[in-house]
Amino acid sequence: MTISTxxxxxxxxxxxxxxxxxxxxxxxxxxxxxxxxxDLAFIGNPPTGNRPLIxxxxxxxxxxxxxxxxxxxxxxxxxxxxxxxxAAGEYRPDLIRLYLTSTRKRGFSAFAAITTTVxxxxxxxxxxxxxxxxxxxxLDSEVFRRIGEAGEGERLLIGTAEAGRYRSIAASAMxxxxxxxxxxxxxxxxxxxxxxxxxxxxLPHDRIVIDPYTGALGYGFEYSYSVMERIRTAALKGDDxxxxxxxxxxxxxxxxxxxxxxxxxxxxxxxxxxxxxxMLPATVAGASIVCVRHPSTIxxxxxxxxxxxxxxxxxx
Amino acid sequence: MPTxxxxxxxxxxxxxxGSTILQAAQQAGIHMNVVCGGxxxxxxxxxxxxxxxxxxxxxxxxxxxxPEELEAGACLACQTSVLxxxxxxxxxxxxVQEQKILIDVMGTTTELNPAVWKYxxxxxxxxxxxxSPDLTRLLWxxxxxxGPNEGDIYAPLEVIRRIPRVLRESGWRVTATVVxxxxxxxxxxxxxxxxxxxxxxxxxxxxxxTIVVFIRNLIDGSIMGVASNYNRQISCGEDILSRVTFxxxxxxxxxxxxxxxxxxxxxxxxxxNAGIDRDHIYEVVVAGNTIMTHILMGIDPAxxxxxxxxxxxxxxxxxxxxxxxxxxxxxSGLFIFPAVSDFIGGDIIADILASGMAExxxxxxxxxxxxxxxxxxxxRDWMFACAGAAGxxxxxxxxxxxxxxxxxxxxxxxxxxxxxxxxxRTIQHTKPKGICGSGLIDLLAExxxxxxxxxxxxxxTAIEHERIRSGRQVPEFVVAWKGExxxxxxxxxTENDVKALIMSxxxxxxxCRTLMKQAGITHAEIARIYFSGAFGNYISKENAxxxxxxxxxxxxxxxxxxxxxxxxxxxxxxxxxxxxxLDEIARKIAYIELNAEPSFMDEYTxxxxxxxxxxxxxxxxxxxxxKCRLRRGVP
Numbered sequence: 001m002t003i004s005t006x007x008x009x010x011x012x013x014x015x016x017x018x019x020x021x022x023x024x025x026x027x028x029x030x031x032x033x034x035x036x037x038x039d040l041a042f043i044g045n046p047p048t049g050n051r052p053l054i055x056x057x058x059x060x061x062x063x064x065x066x067x068x069x070x071x072x073x074x075x076x077x078x079x080x081x082x083x084x085x086x087a088a089g090e091y092r093p094d095l096i097r098l099y100l101t102s103t104r105k106r107g108f109s110a111f112a113a114i115t116t117t118v119x120x121x122x123x124x125x126x127x128x129x130x131x132x133x134x135x136x137x138x139l140d141s142e143v144f145r146r147i148g149e150a151g152e153g154e155r156l157l158i159g160t161a162e163a164g165r166y167r168s169i170a171a172s173a174m175x176x177x178x179x180x181x182x183x184x185x186x187x188x189x190x191x192x193x194x195x196x197x198x199x200x201x202x203l204p205h206d207r208i209v210i211d212p213y214t215g216a217l218g219y220g221f222e223y224s225y226s227v228m229e230r231i232r233t234a235a236l237k238g239d240d241x242x243x244x245x246x247x248x249x250x251x252x253x254x255x256x257x258x259x260x261x262x263x264x265x266x267x268x269x270x271x272x273x274x275x276x277x278x279m280l281p282a283t284v285a286g287a288s289i290v291c292v293r294h295p296s297t298i299x300x301x302x303x304x305x306x307x308x309x310x311x312x313x314x315x316x
Numbered sequence: 317m318p319t320x321x322x323x324x325x326x327x328x329x330x331x332x333x334g335s336t337i338l339q340a341a342q343q344a345g346i347h348m349n350v351v352c353g354g355x356x357x358x359x360x361x362x363x364x365x366x367x368x369x370x371x372x373x374x375x376x377x378x379x380x381x382x383p384e385e386l387e388a389g390a391c392l393a394c395q396t397s398v399l400x401x402x403x404x405x406x407x408x409x410x411x412v413q414e415q416k417i418l419i420d421v422m423g424t425t426t427e428l429n430p431a432v433w434k435y436x437x438x439x440x441x442x443x444x445x446x447x448s449p450d451l452t453r454l455l456w457x458x459x460x461x462x463g464p465n466e467g468d469i470y471a472p473l474e475v476i477r478r479i480p481r482v483l484r485e486s487g488w489r490v491t492a493t494v495v496x497x498x499x500x501x502x503x504x505x506x507x508x509x510x511x512x513x514x515x516x517x518x519x520x521x522x523x524x525x526t527i528v529v530f531i532r533n534l535i536d537g538s539i540m541g542v543a544s545n546y547n548r549q550i551s552c553g554e555d556i557l558s559r560v561t562f563x564x565x566x567x568x569x570x571x572x573x574x575x576x577x578x579x580x581x582x583x584x585x586x587x588x589n590a591g592i593d594r595d596h597i598y599e600v601v602v603a604g605n606t607i608m609t610h611i612l613m614g615i616d617p618a619x620x621x622x623x624x625x626x627x628x629x630x631x632x633x634x635x636x637x638x639x640x641x642x643x644x645x646x647x648s649g650l651f652i653f654p655a656v657s658d659f660i661g662g663d664i665i666a667d668i669l670a671s672g673m674a675e676x677x678x679x680x681x682x683x684x685x686x687x688x689x690x691x692x693x694x695x696r697d698w699m700f701a702c703a704g705a706a707g708x709x710x711x712x713x714x715x716x717x718x719x720x721x722x723x724x725x726x727x728x729x730x731x732x733x734x735x736x737x738x739x740x741r742t743i744q745h746t747k748p749k750g751i752c753g754s755g756l757i758d759l760l761a762e763x764x765x766x767x768x769x770x771x772x773x774x775x776x777t778a779i780e781h782e783r784i785r786s787g788r789q790v791p792e793f794v795v796a797w798k799g800e801x802x803x804x805x806x807x808x809x810t811e812n813d814v815k816a817l818i819m820s821x822x823x824x825x826x827x828c829r830t831l832m833k834q835a836g837i838t839h840a841e842i843a844r845i846y847f848s849g850a851f852g853n854y855i856s857k858e859n860a861x862x863x864x865x866x867x868x869x870x871x872x873x874x875x876x877x878x879x880x881x882x883x884x885x886x887x888x889x890x891x892x893x894x895x896x897x898l899d900e901i902a903r904k905i906a907y908i909e910l911n912a913e914p915s916f917m918d919e920y921t922x923x924x925x926x927x928x929x930x931x932x933x934x935x936x937x938x939x940x941x942x943k944c945r946l947r948r949g950v951p
Contacts, residue, residue: 163774164774167776167778187921188918189921189924190921193771193924193925193929196929197771200771241931
């Protein structure tokens with residue numbers, strides 16, 4: 001079955017390309033392009049724009065990571081490079097998203113380790129990368145400079161810029177040729193405001209990916225859904241300051257009570273279900289990149305997105 | 317009983333041990349700043365206790381003071397109990413000062429149709445041939461002089477009691493005064509001889525903070541005298557809610573008396589200046605907000621501040637002025653403007669009348685800005701109104717160096733966009749002590765133009781400049797260096813100040829936009845924007861648009877109407893035919909409750925940006941800001 005639209009949209013979502021191959025001055029084995037939609041998600045046969053992608057999230061300090069994932073991974077979680085190699089090789093996500101959680105611990109000062117970690121991840125996988133740095137204005141400038149430098153030429157997607165602290169991240173992105181995630185707390189006006197602020201300090205729109213922030217299922221996901229939908233329709237109606245692709249992460253899904261308190265035997269299944277059922281509707285709302293933390297979520301999510309993108313036996 | 321001596325000036329007062337210094341000040345007739353109503357929350361009633369026994373919790377309230385101030389004996393007057401004789405220094409900042417109160421010489425012309433007539437009569441004395449009673453004789457005389465029919469005039473007992481003596485002592489030459497009230501014609505006075513030229517009325521703006529009185533000659537409409545002063549209720553709490561709370565706790569009578577006292581004082585001052593007798597004031601017209609007029613009439617306002625927020629009356633009120641305690645002619649009339657809701661009061665109806673928007677076909681937007689703001693959108697056929705809290709930032713509250721429009725307040729400021737050097741003007745041209753609302757609006761617009769702040773109000777600390785520094789908690793911009801100020805410290809505006817201002821302006825703009833949405837109109841369809849209130853007269857129209865306080869319209873469409881409340885009251889005093897029109901306006905207004913309007917929050921967030929998230933609403937501001945950014949280059 002194909003859903004067609006009767007809407008007469010005038011705008012379209014801009015495209016953003018993440019990663020750089022040798023030809024572009026990087027070392028990635030391939031690049032990915034998101035955005036380009038001229039209609040709501042999955043409308044049309046084939047749908048407009050680019051198929052939603054899956055990013056697999058990992059971190060450099062697992063003490064701040066959800067327990068079910070750490071249990072599943074065992075020792076691999078202690079080495080981010082090994083972790084990335086394992087997840088990319090066995091589960092085939094489209095991108096890897098590295099959180100430098102070490103920077104979020106009190107008294108962090110190991111700036112040199114950031115460079116090493118980013119370089120190791122770049123070695124471990126050929127997938128395009130998303131790197132999440134610190135979220136402390138005191139550290140940001142140094143942390144993002146390190147990230148930017150270590151990944152120079154790789155066209156990384158770096159995050160996360162917020163209205164209160166966006167200058168260091170944007171500065172690094174502009175200096176080293178990267179892209180920026182702009183996050184706002186589930187509010188279309190605030191999302192737009194941040195994009196305007198970034199544009200005004202010189203970061204072009206085609207280097208911004210919107211993160212409208214995603215609440216877990218049953219914990220505010222419906223707000224995120226409706227904001228993503230509103231951002232998409234605003235873009236399709238021609239609002240350039242909202243016409244960027246979106247990224248959505250199931251960041252809170254594995255810390256909800258239902259997952260935390262699940263019977264150990266059902267831990268993996270519960271984790272996968274919770275992530276899958278948040279991230280699939282996020283793509284329907286308009287997210288171009290959806291992110292998960294349990295490796296086992298990747299394949300079923302990929303299959304589900306594929307089924308929506310080109311319905312089996314369907315389509316005229 | 318302990319004696320409290322206030323310095324400077326050595327004013328003394330005695331009161332029971334355990335009383336607060338604030339109570340002592342009130343008793344001594346010193347009006348102190350008590351923004352929070354004496355709850356120890358605002359820190360504005362700072363005093364320095366120089367000697368004596370007293371009790372003050374330094375641990376709890378220490379946050380309001382610097383260590384040096386504490387060392388010097390700083391206390392909050394409202395939280396300090398007197399235990400023995402004390403000497404207290406009240407710094408200038410803690411005393412309510414003469415404020416810039418707007419007194420407009422009315423610009424609007426209206427027909428002169430007052431509700432008061434005076435008739436100079438020469439009556440023939442009664443005789444056995446002509447034995448008609450004194451009152452009939454008097455009323456016939458009025459009818460023969462062109463006044464209302466004898467049978468249509470009501471004479472109250474107090475006047476009748478005086479008739480026989482006045483008639484005879486004056487040799488049957490008297491002046492009778494007749495006033496038209498809703499019940500019909502009323503004989504309000506009889507005087508010896510010809511006093512017809514002495515025929516006056518008073519128009520009153522009864523504000524939460526200030527009272528303005530105009531005395532008008534009702535024969536030719538001329539202005540006899542003008543006076544203004546503080547509403548003495550300030551000693552019972554500065555804002556309207558604290559007054560209602562005070563009324564609830566059994567203070568209604570006191571508040572009523574203070575309101576009457578404040579009006580009387582202003583009337584007396586104006587009458588004395590004009591050299592006229594208060595007894596020759598025959599009508600008093602009062603425009604005030606809903607709570608103020610209810611309190612003046614002695615009507616309990618307590619239920620208005622609870623859901624569903626209904627006022628007691630939504631039509632105009634009349635009474636004998638003496639029943640409200642007003643000291644004018646004994647039988648003079650009192651007319652109170654109608655209110656629409658708890659927050660759309662007679663002052664706003666007066667604004668509407670003064671603006672003339674209720675008579676026009678074009679659509680107008682009327683904005684009255686204070687701690688609370690009111691917005692009215694409409695024309696002669698329809699009107700929407702809403703009200704909300706803008707917070708005190710635009711009046712200088714909750715801003716570190718914010719102040720009311722008193723002497724020493726920076727009221728106008730511009731920045732050199734290259735060097736960031738400010739050029740400012742203060743009220744009464746004294747050394748600056750702080751910044752008032754109009755100055756804050758200028759400053760916000762200029763910081764934005766200079767790219768010192770971004771559109772969310774964050775100060776760009778990456779700019780290296782001596783005036784931009786990280787501050788104690790948040791970044792700040794130095795407006796005036798210590799040496800040039802009148803307070804011995806740098807005057808700065810902090811990032812938190814800027815954000816408070818943005819939130820204030822956002823709530824006003826969001827209210828305007830909500831009404832416009834309700835009416836389905838765009839800013840292009842707004843033919844006029846009326847700014848009411850003192851504030852509107854002093855702010856820069858361009859800067860108000862630049863920061864997005866009001867929708868962008870060509871500046872020639874913006875009209876400050878000054879004190880619309882007093883102007884409306886004057887209009888009604890001079891032209892009684894406007895009275896009925898007021899009830900019509902009040903009935904026509906559809907009140908929009910912003911809290912119940914789901915789109916309001918969205919509009920508010922959209923407005924928390926300079927000038928607005930939807931840049932297409934402010935095309936010329938955008939063009940100007942674009943130029944400013946290009947000039948500075950990408951920071």
